[in-house]
Amino acid sequence: MRSDYDIVIIGGGMVGASLAVALIPAAERLGLSIAVVERFPVASAETLNYSPSYDSRATALAYGSRLIYEQIGIWEQLNQHLCPISDIHVSDKGRFGVTRLNASDERVPALGYVVENHWLGQVLLNRIQQSDAGMIDLLTPAEVTDINYHNDSMQVLLQLGEESHELQTQLVVMADGGRSELRERMGIGYQQQSYQQHAIVTNISPDRPHNNVAYERFTDTGPMALLPLEDEAGQHRMGLVWTVPDDKIDEVLALSDSDFMACIHERFGHRAGNFIRVGGRHSYPLKLTLADEQVRKGLVVLGNAAHALHPIAGQGYNLALRGVVALAAELINAREAGQNLGDLSHLARFAEQMRGDQHKTIGFSDKTMKLFSNDHWLLGLGRSAGLQLLDSCPLAKTVFARSAMGLDMPTPNLN
Numbered sequence: 001m002r003s004d005y006d007i008v009i010i011g012g013g014m015v016g017a018s019l020a021v022a023l024i025p026a027a028e029r030l031g032l033s034i035a036v037v038e039r040f041p042v043a044s045a046e047t048l049n050y051s052p053s054y055d056s057r058a059t060a061l062a063y064g065s066r067l068i069y070e071q072i073g074i075w076e077q078l079n080q081h082l083c084p085i086s087d088i089h090v091s092d093k094g095r096f097g098v099t100r101l102n103a104s105d106e107r108v109p110a111l112g113y114v115v116e117n118h119w120l121g122q123v124l125l126n127r128i129q130q131s132d133a134g135m136i137d138l139l140t141p142a143e144v145t146d147i148n149y150h151n152d153s154m155q156v157l158l159q160l161g162e163e164s165h166e167l168q169t170q171l172v173v174m175a176d177g178g179r180s181e182l183r184e185r186m187g188i189g190y191q192q193q194s195y196q197q198h199a200i201v202t203n204i205s206p207d208r209p210h211n212n213v214a215y216e217r218f219t220d221t222g223p224m225a226l227l228p229l230e231d232e233a234g235q236h237r238m239g240l241v242w243t244v245p246d247d248k249i250d251e252v253l254a255l256s257d258s259d260f261m262a263c264i265h266e267r268f269g270h271r272a273g274n275f276i277r278v279g280g281r282h283s284y285p286l287k288l289t290l291a292d293e294q295v296r297k298g299l300v301v302l303g304n305a306a307h308a309l310h311p312i313a314g315q316g317y318n319l320a321l322r323g324v325v326a327l328a329a330e331l332i333n334a335r336e337a338g339q340n341l342g343d344l345s346h347l348a349r350f351a352e353q354m355r356g357d358q359h360k361t362i363g364f365s366d367k368t369m370k371l372f373s374n375d376h377w378l379l380g381l382g383r384s385a386g387l388q389l390l391d392s393c394p395l396a397k398t399v400f401a402r403s404a405m406g407l408d409m410p411t412p413n414l415n
């Protein structure tokens with residue numbers, strides 16, 4: 001096993017794997033060597049094998065993320081099993097305010113796309129495994145146990161099966177998720193705020209086609225999103241994300257399927273049809289986490305390890321993906337200029353470039369969540385009036401839609 005890489009990416013999740021894929025053309029052109037270290041085993045990916053799942057988590061991808069996937073060369077494959085969102089319907093339970101967004105009004109083929117996480121993971125890992133031999137190594141199942149500064153480079157200690165290994169590298173990218181243990185080990189502080197809520201995630205079947213409509217509904221217990229999923233033969237599926245206060249979570253998880261669907265109907269109404277089947281329910285504690293430092297000499301913190309958001313606006317991964325391309329562009333420039341990839345100058349430029357986007361996206365998710373989780377009648381009235389006003393003002397709607405689609409800022413060019 002080789003022990004020297006230009007870049008070591010810790011975590012082969014959605015963000016770490018996306019960075020490796022974004023760097024493949026540069027790896028081949030500029031001779032970059034990259035290791036991706038992932039704790040969990042991944043299947044060898046000679047062929048892509050999609051099987052629609054009833055219990056799979058799904059992610060809403062902004063239209064801007066499609067443009068990124070086109071640039072990094074996986075859009076065509078990903079698109080084989082995606083569900084486009086043509087309309088978004090936003091409403092507030094028990095109040096008059098409604099806003100509707102429509103793809104043709106915004107002059108885009110779709111406002112976004114819904115992808116099942118297992119399919120996105122397969123496409124990313126398959127692309128890595130099929131890159132030119134020797135450029136990108138996927139080390140798995142392997143766990144990074146420590147990172148040290150060693151002379152002018154970084155040393156990564158890892159456990160691969162029974163064996164311990166040491167890797168030397170110019171740059172470590174920590175994409176090890178929201179519960180990053182390495183963040184603590186490296187003494188990187190973070191701000192964390194619990195929303196005292198859990199997200200319940202499941203798939204649910206209406207008795208009629210969803211017509212590519214995504215719904216966001218604000219309810220007494222918290223926001224609820226219904227995302228259209230690719231249809232199985234004759235079976236319509238939607239991904240449900242329902243935010244529930246911590247003290248209600250056990251009760252909701254313990255409901256029978258029919259009581260659970262009745263609970264959803266009570267809050268959501270029948271605008272998407274009657275729910276006739278529901279999959280397994282999974283729950284996730286919701287916290288806002290923001291790392292105090294995202295770059296150091298030789299080190300970048302990326303994805304959920306850097307910032308984990310409330311899922312209300314479906315922006316966490318989309319924001320991270322914009323970070324992935326911005327970082328990849330800086331690393332390519334640095335390599336072409338013959339600089340060390342761990343130099344702080346270009347890493348700081350990357351952090352600076354992402355600061356505004358992170359501030360805006362995190363602030364939007366956090367404020368929306370707080371505004372729509374407060375049941376005070378006056379706030380409710382203002383909220384409904386706001387939704388109604390937005391609905392009646394095409395210009396404001398376009399500004400809002402472009403921001404949600406990630407189109408209000410330029411995408412870095414990797415070519």
Ligand SMILES: Cc1cc2nc3c(=O)[nH]c(=O)nc-3n(C[C@H](O)[C@H](O)[C@H](O)COP(=O)(O)OP(=O)(O)OC[C@H]3O[C@@H](n4cnc5c(N)ncnc54)[C@H](O)[C@@H]3O)c2cc1C
Binds near residue numbers: 010012241
């Ligand atoms: C309910 C819910 C719904 C969401 N919906 C959306 C949405 O619709 N749209 C959107 O944009 N975002 C959404 N998000 C956010 C999105 O899921 C996250 O932004 C994304 O998963 C972050 O990916 P990541 O790779 O940073 O972290 P993870 O997915 O946590 O990946 C980290 C990886 O690192 C590995 N790892 C950890 N430690 C080590 C170690 N020491 N050594 C080796 N490997 C290690 C782990 O095994 C894991 O594979 C949602 C989140 C939730 C909770």
